Structure formats: structure tokens, C-alpha cells
Amino acid sequence: MKKQHQSVLLYCVLFLIWFFIPYTSVEGADRNDKINYPAYMQGIDYGNGPIYVIGHRPPDSDSVCTAIAYANLKRKLGINAEARITSAINAETAYALKYFDFQEPPLLDNAASKNIILVDHNSFAQAVSGMDKANILEIIDHHNFIGDVKTAAPAYYRNLPIGCTSTIVWLEYREANVPIEKGMAGMMLSAILSDTDNLQSTTTTDLDRQAAADLVKKANVKDRTAYFLAMEEEFAAYRNMSDKDVFYSDYKEFTVNGISYGCATVVALTPEKRQALEQRLGDWVMKNFNTQKMDMLFLKIHDLETYSATISCYGPGSVGCAAKAFATVDGNKIILGKNISRKKVVRLLQPQIEKWAATQGK
Numbered sequence: 584m585k586k587q588h589q590s591v592l593l594y595c596v597l598f599l600i601w602f603f604i605p606y607t608s609v610e611g612a613d614r615n616d617k618i619n620y621p622a623y624m625q626g627i628d629y630g631n632g633p634i635y636v637i638g639h640r641p642p643d644s645d646s647v648c649t650a651i652a653y654a655n656l657k658r659k660l661g662i663n664a665e666a667r668i669t670s671a672i673n674a675e676t677a678y679a680l681k682y683f684d685f686q687e688p689p690l691l692d693n694a695a696s697k698n699i700i701l702v703d704h705n706s707f708a709q710a711v712s713g714m715d716k717a718n719i720l721e722i723i724d725h726h727n728f729i730g731d732v733k734t735a736a737p738a739y740y741r742n743l744p745i746g747c748t749s750t751i752v753w754l755e756y757r758e759a760n761v762p763i764e765k766g767m768a769g770m771m772l773s774a775i776l777s778d779t780d781n782l783q784s785t786t787t788t789d790l791d792r793q794a795a796a797d798l799v800k801k802a803n804v805k806d807r808t809a810y811f812l813a814m815e816e817e818f819a820a821y822r823n824m825s826d827k828d829v830f831y832s833d834y835k836e837f838t839v840n841g842i843s844y845g846c847a848t849v850v851a852l853t854p855e856k857r858q859a860l861e862q863r864l865g866d867w868v869m870k871n872f873n874t875q876k877m878d879m880l881f882l883k884i885h886d887l888e889t890y891s892a893t894i895s896c897y898g899p900g901s902v903g904c905a906a907k908a909f910a911t912v913d914g915n916k917i918i919l920g921k922n923i924s925r926k927k928v929v930r931l932l933q934p935q936i937e938k939w940a941a942t943q944g945k
């Protein structure tokens with residue numbers, strides 16, 4: 584071989600070594616994928632952990648599945664993070680965990696003095712007790728800022744006005760170049776489908792659609808809608824649950840100008856089942872309103888077949904406020920042509936409740 588050719592060959596070999604070596608050290612990553620440690624993480628003192636990733640109370644699928652996927656991402660980035668739940672999970676979440684072969688995360692019933700990453704909420708009212716004495720390092724959320732959350736040190740706070748917290752976590756996997764394994768894809772997909780009602784809700788953005796399309800493939804879910812309906816069927820069966828349990832299965836509390844109100848959302852498979860639930864839960868609220876310690880209660884029920892909804896209103900002034908916020912009123916009930924998110928319900932209701940509070944001298 585001529586000397587010239589030998590040196591060309593040598594350069595080729597050196598180039599190949601230079602090209603491949605940096606990528607072989609990243610475990611589980613594809614070639615050319617190098618984990619990208621986000622620079623902002625340098626500003627956070629994660630210590631040795633454990634850092635608990637935790638959603639709101641009571642938990643929904645976004646709160647639980649997103650906590651699992653986000654804790655996993657943090658671990659891939661070298662942080663000792665673990666998912667926790669705030670209280671018993673619902674049947675929909677249990678279905679998703681079982682489907683993708685996950686154990687239910689352990690319970691954390693008091694966050695005082697713990698290192699915490701909050702997902703899917705930003706207020707103490709929706710957090711597990713002791714959160715006001717916790718060391719909150721991050722908040723990853725997609726809700727409006729109703730929060731009273733304070734942190735001792737500057738925190739990483741990421742809030743996007745999109746359909747689901749898991750969409751933000753999906754984005755962070757991509758930004759950090761961490762491959763998404765089947766199970767984690769399943770967790771994030773379940774959260775997105777749950778929060779966006781299979782990408783139908785008014786809160787759904789193109790980013791949620793993009794994430795869901797990618798995660799469906801990675802989770803190896805052949806039929807997205809079939810998986811969503813199977814999840815919802817479990818949820819809407821409300822098996823072995825009292826009227827009270829069903830009412831509080833997906834419930835959040837708010838306060839405006841001294842008026843406290845709760846907003847429950849319940850799902851039914853068909854319009855007939857929706858009407859039956861309206862009757863059943865309506866009877867329960869009527870009998871028990873005085874013991875629930877809220878000024879107003881709102882109960883939204885939608886069905887998955889027609890995707891229409893009603894909001895039943897309880898407590899002095901509640902129907903009046905809802906009538907101003909929404910169009911069609913029938914007795915104590917608002918008829919919604921198309922289901923809307925609780926977020927939107929609260930956004931429309933809150934100013935009316937505020938005005939009403941002023942007329943009551945509050």
C-alpha cells in the first residue's frame with residue numbers, strides 16, 4: 584500500500600473512533616443521543632435526596648402517572664427522586680398502572696421538612712398536608728396561578744397553558760435527550776388522555792397532540808381511543824363507591840373573597856347513565872350540603888357518548904352565579920352543549936362569585 588493511502592486509512596479509522604466513542608458511554612441511549620443535563624439544574628440544591636415528586640390531593644391520573652414519569656426522568660439525570668401519592672388513587676389510574684405493569688407509588692401523607700417537586704398543582708389547598716413546611720424545589724404544572732406556594736430558595740417553576748402536565752414532562756425528556764421507555768410512555772400517555780378526554784377537551788393544544796402521537800407509538804398502544812375508553816369505563820363504573828365517594832372522586836376547592844366553593848367532576852359512559860348520576864348525586868348533595876362546610880358546591884357531569892354536560896349548583900347564590908357565567912339554566916342545573924374543562928368552569932364562575940360576594944358585604 585502506498586504511504587499516502589495508509590495515512591488516509593489511518594485518518595478514517597481515527598475519525599470513526601472519534602465519532603463513536605462519546606456515544607457509547609450513555610446507557611440506554613441511541614447512537615448520537617447524548618443526555619443533555621439541563622443547565623438550570625445547577626441552580627437547584629437537590630442534595631442526596633430523596634426528592635419526592637407528588638401531585639394534588641385527591642390524586643387523578645395526571646398527578647400520579649406524571650409523578651412516576653418525572654421521577655424517572657430525574658433519576659436518569661442523576662437525582663434521587665421518587666414518586667409519591669397523596670391519598671388513594673382512582674380506578675382509572677389503577678387501570679393504567681396495571682396495564683403498564685407499575686406498582687402504586689407509596690403514600691406520603693405529610694410533606695413537612697421533605698424535599699418536594701410538585702406536579703399538576705400550585706396551591707397548598709390542593710396539596711398534601713405539611714406542604715407549607717416542605718422544601719419545594721420545582722413546580723411543573725398546567726394550571727392558572729391560584730397558589731399561595733412559597734419557596735425558600737429560587738425554584739424551577741414551569742407552567743404551560745396546555746392540556747396536561749405529562750406533555751411538559753414529555754418535552755423535558757426530549758430536551759434532556761432521555762429515551763422514553765414503553766412503561767414511561769404509557770404513564771405519560773394515560774395522563775394526557777385522561778386530562779384531555781382523549782384529546783377532545785377545550786384545553787388540548789397541538790403540543791398535547793404531538794406528545795400523544797409520539798407516546799402512542801412508544802407505549803405500543805395500537806388503538807388510542809380503545810385504550811382511553813377502557814380506562815374511562817373503569818373510572819365511570821364507580822365500583823363499590825358510596826355516593827359521597829363518587830362526588831369527591833375528582834374534586835377541587837377554591838376560595839374567592841371569603842366565599843369557598845367546591846367543584847366536582849363526574850363522568851358517565853352514556854347520556855342515560857349521566858342522568859342517573861345527576862339524580863343519585865343530586866339527592867346526596869341535597870341531604871348533606873350543610874355538613875360539607877362549603878358556601879357553594881358545583882357538580883359537573885359529562886358523558887363520553889355525546890360529550891355534553893350539566894352543572895348542578897348547590898348553596899345560596901350558586902345558581903344565580905352560574906346563570907350569569909353560562910347560558911342555559913334548568914332549575915338548579917346548567918345545560919352545556921359541549922363538555923368544558925373544570926378549569927374553564929372555574930374561570931367563568933369565579934368573577935360571578937366575586938361579584939356576588941360583594942353584594943353580600945364580603
Ligand SMILES: [Mn+2]
Pocket residue numbers: 645646703725746747748778
Ligand atoms: Mn392535570
